[in-house]
Amino acid sequence: MTPALLDVRDLTVEFITRRGIVQAVQHVNVQVAKGETVGIVGESGSGKSVTSYAVMRILDRAGKIADGAITFSGMDVRDAPESQMRDLRGREMSMIFQNPRAALNPIRKIGHQIEDVLLQHVQAQPSDKKAKAIEALKRVRIARPEERYHAYPFELSGGMCQRVVIALALACQPQLLIADEPTTGLDVTTQKAVMDLVVELTRERGMSTILITHDLGLAAAYCDRVVVMEKGKVVETAASTTIFKSPQHAYTRKLMRATPRPGVSLRDLLPEDAAPSPATVPTPLAETADKTPLLVVSNLVKEYPRQGATSTLASFFRKKDQLPIAENFRAVDGISFTINRGESVGLVGESGCGKSTTSMMVMRLLDPTSGMVTFDGEDIGAIPAKEFAKSPMRKRIQMVFQDPTDSLNPRFTAVRAIADPIMRMSEIKGRDAVRARCEELARQVGLPVELLDRFPHQLSGGQKARVGIARAIALSPELVILDEPTAALDVSVQAVVLNLLEDLKHSLGMSYLFVSHDLNVVRLLCDRVIVMRTGKIVEEGMTEQVMDAPQTNYTKELLSAIPHPPL
Amino acid sequence: MNQRPALETAHIAATEMAAAAGAVPPDAIIPVSAPKQTSLLAHARYVIAENPVTGIAFGLFVLIAVCAIFGPWIAPYDPLASNTTSALQPPSAEHWFGTDQLGRDILSRVIVAARLDMAIAVSSVALVFALGGLSGTAAGFFGGWTDRIIGRIADTIMAFPLFVLAMGIVAALGNTVTNIVIATAIINFPLYARVARAEANVRRDAGFVQAARLSGNGEYRILLTQILPNIMPIMVVQMSLTMGYAILNAAGLSFIGLGVRPPTPEWGIMVAEGAGFIISGEWWIAFFPGAALMLAVFCFNLLGDGLRDIVDPQRRT
Numbered sequence: 001m002t003p004a005l006l007d008v009r010d011l012t013v014e015f016i017t018r019r020g021i022v023q024a025v026q027h028v029n030v031q032v033a034k035g036e037t038v039g040i041v042g043e044s045g046s047g048k049s050v051t052s053y054a055v056m057r058i059l060d061r062a063g064k065i066a067d068g069a070i071t072f073s074g075m076d077v078r079d080a081p082e083s084q085m086r087d088l089r090g091r092e093m094s095m096i097f098q099n100p101r102a103a104l105n106p107i108r109k110i111g112h113q114i115e116d117v118l119l120q121h122v123q124a125q126p127s128d129k130k131a132k133a134i135e136a137l138k139r140v141r142i143a144r145p146e147e148r149y150h151a152y153p154f155e156l157s158g159g160m161c162q163r164v165v166i167a168l169a170l171a172c173q174p175q176l177l178i179a180d181e182p183t184t185g186l187d188v189t190t191q192k193a194v195m196d197l198v199v200e201l202t203r204e205r206g207m208s209t210i211l212i213t214h215d216l217g218l219a220a221a222y223c224d225r226v227v228v229m230e231k232g233k234v235v236e237t238a239a240s241t242t243i244f245k246s247p248q249h250a251y252t253r254k255l256m257r258a259t260p261r262p263g264v265s266l267r268d269l270l271p272e273d274a275a276p277s278p279a280t281v282p283t284p285l286a287e288t289a290d291k292t293p294l295l296v297v298s299n300l301v302k303e304y305p306r307q308g309a310t311s312t313l314a315s316f317f318r319k320k321d322q323l324p325i326a327e328n329f330r331a332v333d334g335i336s337f338t339i340n341r342g343e344s345v346g347l348v349g350e351s352g353c354g355k356s357t358t359s360m361m362v363m364r365l366l367d368p369t370s371g372m373v374t375f376d377g378e379d380i381g382a383i384p385a386k387e388f389a390k391s392p393m394r395k396r397i398q399m400v401f402q403d404p405t406d407s408l409n410p411r412f413t414a415v416r417a418i419a420d421p422i423m424r425m426s427e428i429k430g431r432d433a434v435r436a437r438c439e440e441l442a443r444q445v446g447l448p449v450e451l452l453d454r455f456p457h458q459l460s461g462g463q464k465a466r467v468g469i470a471r472a473i474a475l476s477p478e479l480v481i482l483d484e485p486t487a488a489l490d491v492s493v494q495a496v497v498l499n500l501l502e503d504l505k506h507s508l509g510m511s512y513l514f515v516s517h518d519l520n521v522v523r524l525l526c527d528r529v530i531v532m533r534t535g536k537i538v539e540e541g542m543t544e545q546v547m548d549a550p551q552t553n554y555t556k557e558l559l560s561a562i563p564h565p566p567l
Numbered sequence: 568m569n570q571r572p573a574l575e576t577a578h579i580a581a582t583e584m585a586a587a588a589g590a591v592p593p594d595a596i597i598p599v600s601a602p603k604q605t606s607l608l609a610h611a612r613y614v615i616a617e618n619p620v621t622g623i624a625f626g627l628f629v630l631i632a633v634c635a636i637f638g639p640w641i642a643p644y645d646p647l648a649s650n651t652t653s654a655l656q657p658p659s660a661e662h663w664f665g666t667d668q669l670g671r672d673i674l675s676r677v678i679v680a681a682r683l684d685m686a687i688a689v690s691s692v693a694l695v696f697a698l699g700g701l702s703g704t705a706a707g708f709f710g711g712w713t714d715r716i717i718g719r720i721a722d723t724i725m726a727f728p729l730f731v732l733a734m735g736i737v738a739a740l741g742n743t744v745t746n747i748v749i750a751t752a753i754i755n756f757p758l759y760a761r762v763a764r765a766e767a768n769v770r771r772d773a774g775f776v777q778a779a780r781l782s783g784n785g786e787y788r789i790l791l792t793q794i795l796p797n798i799m800p801i802m803v804v805q806m807s808l809t810m811g812y813a814i815l816n817a818a819g820l821s822f823i824g825l826g827v828r829p830p831t832p833e834w835g836i837m838v839a840e841g842a843g844f845i846i847s848g849e850w851w852i853a854f855f856p857g858a859a860l861m862l863a864v865f866c867f868n869l870l871g872d873g874l875r876d877i878v879d880p881q882r883r884t
Contacts, residue, residue: 365777388780399778407773409775409796417778420778472781
């Protein structure tokens with residue numbers, strides 16, 4: 001066997017923290033052969049990113065390689081001088097980061113940024129740098145590269161930015177590419193396009209790739225071999241074709257179980273040995289109630305003025321050949337739908353399709369330009385968003401936010417966050433009564449009561465999500481809007497939270513409007529699905545019907561872009 | 568791990584343990600078996616141990632505070648009693664900082680002056696924090712006309728040379744300590760308003776603000792209970808920095824003869840009075856109050872950084 005291009009042996013990485021030394025990575029072995037694509041899969045905190053940082057020697061100051069050896073094409077990376085490493089990074093091994101926008105300099109033209117890399121590693125001369133940069137853009141399939149050469153990162157979409165980052169990473173023809181969650185935050189269709197591009201480009205040049213991801217489906221679809229990590233240790237290494245058919249380690253099996261996929265129910269996501277949750281017996285509270293729809297949205301429109309469209313100064317300075325800017329931008333373009341009592345409706349679409357704007361308008365945090373939002377027979381769309389906080393309807397519609405960290409005030413403890421709606425809008429008064437209600441809610445959402453006095457940064461992602469859910473259900477609302485409530489969570493935590501939401505829905509008789517880009521998650525939780533694109537509804541129907549027999553091309557495209565683990 | 572309740576089912580504990588076990592940045596490490604919350608005192612001790620300069624600044628601050636509160640009792644001599652027989656004496660065992668042209672003990676005067684200087688600085692900073700901090704937060708949070716009006720007021724103030732503006736205000740309003748406080752607050756207004764505006768602006772559509780709206784909070788309540796506590800850390804740093812500036816400003820006004828009048832002990836006047844004697848060799852009359860002024864400004868500037876670390880709950884684990 002030829003020696004591996006990258007050989008990580010017995011790697012241990014330590015971080016010096018206030019609470020002493022933390023071993024983020026313990027005795028990890030990873031080999032990458034030439035031309036091979038290896039996936040490192042694990043949940044947050046599993047040490048997968050730290051491993052790759054150690055390989056690039058870009059650990060932050062608190063971290064150090066405590067033990068083990070890293071050999072890259074015969075060279076010892078661990079003890080190489082910094083000057084040599086600087087030369088190696090970018091030319092021999094390069095990296096694609098999670099957030100493409102953060103990886104690009106926002107005030108420099110992308111063409112110049114590519115030139116910088118080329119010049120740094122003596123891959124181009126000042127005379128031919130522009131041609132080479134355009135060539136690099138062309139290789140990552142950026143349309144009209146001569147024009148895009150002059151673009152700034154903010155002028156490009158997320159997927160386009162990631163292509164530029166790939167162009168940067170591949171500009172010097174490295175032997176090893178490390179992709180750290182390269183498609184997190186991108187839409188499924190963009191994810192597919194970006195991953196296909198990475199795989200094609202690396203295969204073409206015989207490059208090796210390390211793909212770091214939390215998504216088993218993605219790893220399965222694009223990797224030759226998969227390394228599964230848990231808590232800083234490698235628990236399983238196998239070819240991707242075998243690991244999904246016969247996972248050996250319990251953790252791999254658990255991860256695979258928790259990944260939402262077609263043909264499984266919500267309960268199947270939980271590990272086999274999990275105790276059945278107390279509220280598994282669905283009590284059809286709402287179905288016996290009246291059959292009038294809870295929420296009726298009709299012809300809802302939200303327009304935003306385009307920047308400078310109405311300004312006379314702007315029109316004066318606009319170049320003659322430039323097209324006049326359309327008057328207004330329609331984020332939501334006349335949509336209508338209903339939600340019945342006790343029903344879960346999924347609102348699906350890619351970023352920018354208007355699903356969040358729609359949910360904000362239904363939530364009455366944003367005023368619609370036109371159209372009606374009728375909740376339980378009352379036109380709540382007519383109440384201005386600023387006044388709605390005082391309306392008695394406020395407590396009947398609540399929301400669980402996308403990012404559990406962002407939606408909790410960092411200076412409030414968990415109990416204060418949950419108590420806020422109770423103190424403002426419920427009949428419960430008095431310190432002890434509010435506290436008792438908060439504890440009851442915490443128990444309902446499975447949050448240990450002793451965690452109530454902690455600040456958000458002292459809680460894990462799953463616990464913060466529970467605080468957010470407890471706050472949303474504190475007033476026993478009738479409609480809860482779930483805005484990608486699990487997007488920031490690991491799959492195993494996601495499985496638990498989704499089950500919790502399902503149980504709560506039955507025990508409290510709520511209706512859900514579930515906003516998501518992840519069709520597999522929507523499939524698990526929703527009775528009906530609405531697919532949106534550019535502000536319009538393209539398809540609507542029962543979940544099974546839309547998922548299994550999509551009518552429109554767009555839905556088909558969305559469904560086919562999801563990478564599936566070969567199960 | 569044993570502190571975890573049995574309430575939570577095994578699988579949740581397992582997954583969240585995974586999240587907690589080996590996170591990358593120290594901030595991301597969730598204390599699983601840690602005590603509920605470190606007390607403020609223990610945390611302050613940690614911050615000081617981590618950064619000895621903060622410790623020095625705190626020591627200085629305590630010294631200044633003691634002088635300000637107990638000044639008249641700890642001063643060895645009456646700061647106003649003149650004694651012409653012992654005028655212009657250099658520092659000695661009897662008079663540590665020497666005596667001035669009227670034979671008053673400079674050490675006593677420096678100690679007693681701390682109260683007045685601190686009172687001016689603290690009240691002007693409190694005033695500007697209330698005015699500038701609140702209006703800046705409102706400007707950042709509400710935007711629109713509120714923002715425009717407050718922004719232009721700040722710009723107008725900044726268009727003047729600030730010390731000259733302070734001089735003008737005191738000269739116009741009258742030569743009193745209250746007017747020094749008001750003048751110092753007005754010239755610091757743009758600094759507070761701008762910092763508070765920027766901090767409030769980035770948070771106006773944060774998730775927790777939206778969540779507070781859903782909880783039935785009105786806009787003013789959100790401003791006060793959600794936004795303001797979050798911009799406190801940066802405001803505390805700002806206050807500490809402008810505190811030094813306020814002391815300098817008050818002393819500067821006194822130095823040129825505005826505000827506090829002799830024979831009141833005040834660092835600025837004392838420097839002004841002593842300035843004439845430096846040429847003739849009696850350096851101590853101006854030097855010691857000047858040094859006190861410098862140390863006070865120095866102390867508050869250093870304190871800013873330490874305070875930020877202490878009041879920010881994210882730094883506490």
